[in-house]
Amino acid sequence: GENVEQHPSTLSVQEGDSAVIKCTYSDSASNYFPWYKQELGKGPQLIIDIRSNVGEKKDQRIAVTLNKTAKHFSLHITETQPEDSAVYFCAAMRRLTGGGNKLTFGTGTQLKVEL
Amino acid sequence: DAGVIQSPRHEVTEMGQEVTLRCKPISGHDYLFWYRQTMMRGLELLIYFNNNVPIDDSGMPEDRFSAKMPNASFSTLKIQPSEPRDSAVYFCASSPDRGQGYEQYFGPGTRLTVT
Numbered sequence: 001g002e003n004v005e006q007h008p009s010t011l012s013v014q015e016g017d018s019a020v021i022k023c024t025y026s027d028s029a030s031n032y033f034p035w036y037k038q039e040l041g042k043g044p045q046l047i048i049d050i051r052s053n054v055g056e057k058k059d060q061r062i063a064v065t066l067n068k069t070a071k072h073f074s075l076h077i078t079e080t081q082p083e084d085s086a087v088y089f090c091a092a093m094r095r096l097t098g099g100g101n102k103l104t105f106g107t108g109t110q111l112k113v114e115l
Numbered sequence: 116d117a118g119v120i121q122s123p124r125h126e127v128t129e130m131g132q133e134v135t136l137r138c139k140p141i142s143g144h145d146y147l148f149w150y151r152q153t154m155m156r157g158l159e160l161l162i163y164f165n166n167n168v169p170i171d172d173s174g175m176p177e178d179r180f181s182a183k184m185p186n187a188s189f190s191t192l193k194i195q196p197s198e199p200r201d202s203a204v205y206f207c208a209s210s211p212d213r214g215q216g217y218e219q220y221f222g223p224g225t226r227l228t229v230t
Contacts, residue, residue: 042224043119046218101217
């Protein structure tokens with residue numbers, strides 16, 4: 001099955017700095033890579049995603065890159081703000097034979113943006 | 116749209132009791148997922164449905180766990196009998212079917228405590 005590794009587990013940055021979170025996956029059949037933000041007491045919220053036919057995607061201060069050959073993808077947050085503080089999860093999804101999808105999550109990164 | 120709705124938000128019960136968690140997916144979504152989140156194991160997929168039919172229940176930990184989806188707007192996850200190790204946050208998520216990849220939208224979760 002798929003295995004997704006995520007690093008670092010905790011990340012502390014100063015407000016205005018950039019934050020980078022990295023993930024690797026094992027199954028070359030995975031073709032969809034979403035990132036989720038989870039605030040305390042809430043469910044994970046999709047913030048950006050990338051498909052395997054794209055190398056990079058950007059949405060305002062958030063960008064994601066994908067290297068299919070190396071099987072790794074990264075989340076980049078620029079100009080961080082205190083409200084970016086949360087736990088971030090990467091995930092990898094692949095289609096299953098006969099239909100259906102399987103989403104495997106990384107272990108999460110606790111991001112803290114300090115004033 | 117109100118998003119994915121889960122109830123109750125918190126549940127405290129004694130070991131051996133039956134627990135039923137409820138979920139209303141986003142209208143029009145074909146897929147419904149049940150996840151469990153713990154510090155030790157992270158986010159784990161328990162079971163998912165496509166058009167009300169269970170597709171993959173390989174993540175259901177034991178026969179004590181069961182899930183149903185009687186119609187497109189309602190699903191339940193039942194634990195009978197409950198045990199302290201079932202304490203976790205249980206999330207329901209739903210998704211439309213868009214070919215090679217699709218977004219999953221999570222509910223706010225049910226925090227279950229079994230004493």
